[in-house]
Amino acid sequence: MNNRCVFMAVMMISAVSLADTVEVTTPATRSPFTRTFGLGAYATGWAGAYGGGGVGGRLRYEAFPFLGLDLFGEALLVPVAHGVRHDHPIGFNLFVPFRIGQVVRLRPLLGMCVTASFFHPEEVGAPRADTILVGAHAGGGLELALHDRLSFFLEAKAVAWFGNDRSVQGWTGVVGGDVKPFLLGQAQLGFTFHLGGA
16 A cells, blocks of 8 residues: 555656656747748839839848848839820839838838830821830838738839930820939839748
8 A cells, every 4th residue: 555655656746747847839930021032923003293003023132131122023004195105114122121020010112213115106107105214212111921921011102203205296106305204103012922941
């Protein structure tokens, strides 16, 4: 009887000791914001000196926690009379990410871009009015982590373009000889798939 009691006591003390040494660990969820690369797709719209809308894509590289780079390209349709105009900006953003908790961050940004802009008159045989615009922009965005590799973003930018004036005169397009500024606002929303890291 005494041996049985001693045995039970030893077993209980051993069990309690083992329970104290076992640690319950849960795997940490990795934030998409700690990953180095990202591929994004978004819808975008313009308003101001002229309007338009379309889609874009970008490649993101965040070499440092305090600085990142986006390389982007877009395709937009611009409503004009007597023809079809489509613009194709390519450029870059430099941004400074500010984390707000685990799932939200702000992204002040600035950058530059070049746009190949094409005007196709509806009249057969009419001259085209194609040109190149150069621009600079600044703005900011809000990014929300949806998964350890996926985030949603919403951004707004003020854009100053410099290029030749174009006007539609009846059935033809005309490119002016003087360079002038065009001021616009741009909004975009989309998703980024984040790559790199474990």
